[in-house]
Amino acid sequence: MRDVNLELASALYDMSAVAGDSQRAWGYKRAAKAVLRIDRDITPLVTSNTFKAIAGIGPTTDRIARELILDGRCAFVERAVRESGKEQEIARLHNLRRQYLSRAAVKQIVARKGSPSRAKYRGDFQMHSIYSDGAETLESIINACIERGWSCAGMTDHSYGLTIAGGMSMERAIEQHAEIDALNRTYGGRFRMFKGIEANIRADGGIDMEQHEMRRFEYIVASPHSALRKSIDQTERMVAAVSQRGVAILGHPQGRVFNMRLGVLADWSRVFEVAAKRQVAIEIDGSWSRQDVPYELAAQALEQGCIFALDSDAHSHAELDFAEIAIAHAKLAGIPQAKIVNYWPEKKFLEWAAGAWDR
Ligand SMILES: [Zn+2]
Known part of the structure; x- marks a missing residue:
């Protein structure tokens, strides 16, 4: 096309x-x-x-x-x-402009019949609120999601290690969880917000949180935010990240940005092999300037047995529509809905997320 x-x-x-x-x-x-x-x-x-x-x-x-x-x-x-x-x-x-899709292309691709469908998408598992560098409150985000026909969302503010993005202290995380519990009671039956976090993958592949802190969340997205312009191979870093207990989703795996940087260079087949074995979902981050991983790499991950998360990485209500960009890449990659956690029923999603500690 x-x-x-x-x-x-x-x-x-x-x-x-x-x-x-x-x-x-x-x-x-x-x-x-x-x-x-x-x-x-x-x-x-x-x-x-x-x-x-x-x-x-x-x-x-x-x-x-x-x-x-x-x-x-x-x-x-x-x-x-x-x-x-x-x-x-x-x-x-x-x-630096390979495998990005324009808004027009995204609209065309999403309108095509077949899997994964825009209409059946249940909700988005990477987004940010005023608890870190997002612009919106939790309740207004819930309403923006409901307007889009979604029935759930995962809130993933930045962890405290990422001070540049207003990372959330554990004290603030506990406050956020109380607010989410109250909102889930108010919106019960209509909408469920999950307690996630976007943790940071350090240069050595470790996660910037203690295990007991990670366990306070319903699921962990681990993403690279540093060493994204290096020309060295970082396979070991990314393999270490997906090997870590508790990690459920590998967020914007490459850390690439349109017209700016390629992000992490790695032998992705080795990363996907470990991710597939541990059922760590590979994220297709739909944020326009990211589109990470893009369709060709997603198709490779699919072939290696990976599962996926299609997320907006929204920092405002308008950016929730970036979920469509992720859906478009997944369609081009030919990923069936059964392999995408955003289409799973709540119980299956929570069991899989909790299982990240045992696999
Ligand atoms: Zn991120």
């Missing part, structure tokens, strides 16, 4: 990189961001001459889009790259 919106945004980022540190570079970047916000395929807009009417889209963007659509490539951008002598830098940047 062609993702013209992403191709155009990528071409604009190339133009921005070529333009260096200038007003024009800033303009191209702004146009790229405008293109990425559009939630439908731009092809009919360009061919009907209405594309330019969209805010942030100028004549150069329109011209690049036209060339991309008609020729499948853009000679204008290719020439600019050649003349700048920055071919290597541009090739490096292309590598």
